[in-house]
Amino acid sequence: MQLRQLITAYCCLAVALPLLAIDDDAGAARVRQLADGYYQMQLEAHPELVLFYGLETPDPGGITSNRQSVMAHVRNREAELLKSLLEIDQDRLRGQPEWITYGILEQSLQSSQGMWVCRNDLWNINHMSGWQLMFPRLMELQPIGNDEVRLQTLMRMSDMVAFIKQEMANLQYGLEQGYSAPRSVVSRVIQQVDAVVGLDHRESPLLSPVWRDDSEGFTRQALYFYTDETIPSWQAYRDFLAEEYLPQARESLSVSTNPDGRDCYEASLRYYTTLGRSPEQVYQLGKDTVEANRKRVEQLGKAAYGLDDFASIMAQIRNDSTDKFTDADHMLEFSRNTVARAESAMPDWFGTIPGQAVQVEPFPDYQEGTGVVLTL
Secondary structure, eight states: OOOOOOOGGGGGGGOOOOGGGOOHHHHHHHHHHHHHHHHHHHHHHOTTHHHHTTOSSOOOOOOOOOOHHHHHHHHHHHHHHHHHHHTSOGGGGTTSHHHHHHHHHHHHHHHHHHGGGGOGGGSOOOTTTOHHHHHHHHHHHOOOSSHHHHHHHHHHHHHHHHHHHHHHHHHHHHHHTTOOOBHHHHHHHHHHHHHHHTSOTTTOGGGHHHHHOOOHHHHHHHHHHIIIIIHHHHHHHHHHIIIIIGGGSBSOSOGGGSTTHHHHHHHHHHHHHSOOOOHHHHHHHHHHHHHHHHHHHHHHHHHHHSOOOHHHHHHHHHHOGGGSOSSHHHHHHHHHHHHHHHHHHGGGTOSSOOSSOOOOOOOOGGGTTTTOOOOO
16 A cells, blocks of 8 residues: 655755766765665655564654555655666675665665556555555554553544545546456455454454553543544445445456556566566466476375375375364464574574564454465
């Protein structure tokens, strides 16, 4: 989803420096300046990242903005940063840390600019990491305990309602322009929204700050807003999807059925993989990989089960009780033990170890089985 922009103070970064006027030290300093500016822009555009990533930066409050004017501002700001970056001679940075920083920043900006062709804002329905999954988690992370953060909570609740209303407008405009999400995805999101709306208010993650705080006045205000604004907005979005959007959603999973679909596919490949492969190359790679995996399964099946027929090997695997989790707790324990082994081995492979520990937590019951893959 698109994000709130508070970047006016960083317009000075758009000032171009002529290539020949940048010596080695000045070029490195300029890269650091642009990288710092980009990082700050991201935090201001994505205020919730402070909580999601556990950053030491004070929580600025607020959430993403999905207004068209804000998204246009983001696009222009990224273009300005990229223009300034490309005016620096990358070759003169070789051997310095800033050479790597340059490459990462260039990739981030170019791939992000490329993704605008997709117009994801006009069909932003996502059962894996959509706002209907992010908002509950954000409220579970929302700080509590004083009047400042209580007001911040109420403001965030108000921002969420505004976001949902704007989202419906964006999706309606997208349909008019020929954009839509796959019907199967829309159905999953409806299921996820239904699950949140159907929760007893005492169990709703959207009211997590209320149950963790001890202010009666704050509790009354939040409960009133939740009942009169939050839940009705979620319900209105759900009804919009079910009654208006779903009948017009595309049957195909392929983005090629949307306007500029092939360009969007190629831009997405660049964004998510950093590679400039064509759809045909990806398809062929997939076929080759599947065939190589099949041969490897046949080799392993011969060694493990004495079988060389692929179908028989797969049937044996599905029926092998020693290769299955007994229940959800068993799976959770296995995952946590895997992370623990990785953490113990990290010092042998990396010089700098992350300060935050990886936590493996089960999805809440209301999200189970809906296709969510949200990772924070």
